Amino acid sequence: MAKRVKIYLDEKEMPKQWYNLAADLPKPPPPPLGPDGKPVTPEMLGAIFPMNLIEQDVSTQRWIDIPEGILEMLVRWRPSPLHRARALEKTLGTPARIYFKNESVSPAGSHKPNTAVAQAWYNKQAGVKKLTTETGAGQWGSALAFACSLLGLEAKVFMVRISFDQKPFRKMMMQTWGANCVASPSNETAAGRAVLEKDPDTPGSLGIAISEAVEEAVTDKSGQTKYSLGSVLNHVLLHQTIIGLETKKQLKIVNEKKVDTVIGCVGGGSNFAGLAFPFMLDKINGAEINIIPVEPASCPTLTRAPYHYDYGDNAGLTPLLAMHTLGHGFIPPPIHAGGLRYHGVSPLISHAVNLGLAKPMSLHQLECYEAAMLFARTEGIIPAPETSHAIAAAIREAKKAKEEGKEKVIVFNFSGHGLMDLVGYDNYIHGRLHDYALSEEELNKFTEDIKQFPTPPQL
């Protein structure tokens, strides 16, 4: 019989609880601050999010039950398969065993539905009728459209203009699921109009789109419209931990007792956290694991940006978050990995990196596309441009294992497929892409603005 390349987990084996990293950190992360510089209260967040999700966001309980209604939606595509990348290993001639968790099997093609169905469900429980959100590459927007469709909620998606223009099919996907998708900045919000006035040709950014979505939620005084975020916040990362929890069960099935390296790409951080947090627990308990969040060199939050309080959005509608940030005014260059184009990164991941629990890496676009092409032609699946960052890092680590002659176990998150992102491949194949790294001058310029905010306690 053919060697095993894919490990399924029966529906009955799907985890029934999420793992909350906050319960196990040696020090808690600094709290979000309100406009007055004081920690925000749950009540202040109530205009944006329903109370059940806010409670989850501040919880320090280690294991949190997944409600039955959410499990019923998750089993549509979960547990997702864990693959052994034997063909890639062979091509690299590495002694490393490379595994990837295939989140591309969800109906929206990425890990995003894991939290989308959870957030939509909690909102529905709280009596909410409509959710607003932003989306970069479109993965999050389509995931929320999908989730709202399953639960009969209205969905309004502000899509970063550069992606909206480059990816018309994402909009059609959202429409098929019944959502309303508009390009951001739009004329429909004060935040959008303010940006358009200054720069009518702006490519947009996640920060701007967040401002618009938040504004549309808070200005509905009926309280029936709330905002939903696809990454960054604690509860979002929590919902993604099912990825890592399943992975651990699957590795056990194939008798892998020790994992050496865990890799995920990072924009806001949710797919990385989803895979990595359950392994961080092992690391906190003494296991030697190299945990690598990978980001684009053009948007290097974890590797180069200061750790500081900053807004989560462009217009300053969110609380101040303690995180590695390039400044909320930062508009990243239009690389194709739209989902990684965010000025900040999850406070929880920022804190974990500061604590030494993860060691970030930044990569250039061309190396990532080269890795994605190799992956497509060996393993057969075309990766999302975001995912290619994790693949490129895994290949680096596999080559290192070869040099060292070590049988390492490398696990990365295959966060999504690239079938909606083929223009990037076309550009790469025809030599129309180039590398770009943020200069020191730009970094200093964009982070100038955040000096007005408090400095979080350094470790």
Added chain:
Amino acid sequence: MAKRVKIYLDEKEMPKQWYNLAADLPKPPPPPLGPDGKPVTPEMLGAIFPMNLIEQDVSTQRWIDIPEGILEMLVRWRPSPLHRARALEKTLGTPARIYFKNESVSPAGSHKPNTAVAQAWYNKQAGVKKLTTETGAGQWGSALAFACSLLGLEAKVFMVRISFDQKPFRKMMMQTWGANCVASPSNETAAGRAVLEKDPDTPGSLGIAISEAVEEAVTDKSGQTKYSLGSVLNHVLLHQTIIGLETKKQLKIVNEKKVDTVIGCVGGGSNFAGLAFPFMLDKINGAEINIIPVEPASCPTLTRAPYHYDYGDNAGLTPLLAMHTLGHGFIPPPIHAGGLRYHGVSPLISHAVNLGLAKPMSLHQLECYEAAMLFARTEGIIPAPETSHAIAAAIREAKKAKEEGKEKVIVFNFSGHGLMDLVGYDNYIHGRLHDYALSEEELNKFTEDIKQFPTPPQL
């Protein structure tokens, strides 16, 4: 725990043999004929296909072993999950239990890779270096590009122009896997040039594209280029039977002892045959099963076209096949289900229908899109336009079960996802699609031409 909606099958349980319906038919189908009106010999087919596949095509052995090298590729995404469409059932209020076999989980997004990897493997065994083929919607072309990429073969794909123009992303997908994809009719073959001369603005057809691909194969006198077909022929259908064989095992896991209705959409017929043939065996052995091939009303081969000898392609380069055919000069209207736009249909399926083993149905485009939208918003997965025909038929049958108050078991093949076909949805949502059925006049006009060929023996 949530009710079971998805049945996985472990890799170890994947079938190791294909099922060959030819072994169990009460009467054999009429043989393909050469230009002289006599049955073609395997040697005559040798210019187009390698001998190992030709042998498979004429085999009457019931079970055929799947070589290890093919199993190794199939396990990348197989066994595919079988889903219970509980949300759709609930919305319809039907007592029927609806199952769908999810072939969209393959890297190319459809059932096509099942035979693509098999054909590429057999060709490589036979010393072939390059494969040519045609593609309609692009599903087959990308599947063959994927398979050739895994095995290091060169691939050249002639894509029907209307689809080439409507679906630029399919071309990019093939390129990412290293294939060369051109619009058909092209200037690269005599067959293509002849069509362009008569009608430079032709939308193309599968028949024309087949002519071009066959011509490019047979004119390579080194013998290292062969042609590969994604449907119609016996060996192609054989490779797809793994779908139905897995489905039977999965139904056993959930204790379904009797299947009432089996449904698949039909262009050339491969996804339908893949699911249905193993159930036809039960029917031959006395089981009461309603087996339904579903085709578009705009291209009604099984429901309205005569059973006659005809060319498989437009230019007459293939042998004459005994099948239901609209005439090899038929150019179907540009409906979005490009994969179903073929003038003929598999000889084996034509024969099975004539024997009463299957009862075809034809459906209009708008009913299919309506069904696809309902499916997307209940089950969450966006179907390919081809697949929507099977869904619409399943919904009809589920409604009938409701009227009759019967707990029927309905199984259909979810042959592919629609993420590469979102323009069709956009057109449907914005009211730009309309129904179209072939008129009697057109039917008579296109079938006039085939009267010159022999009439196959009627049952």
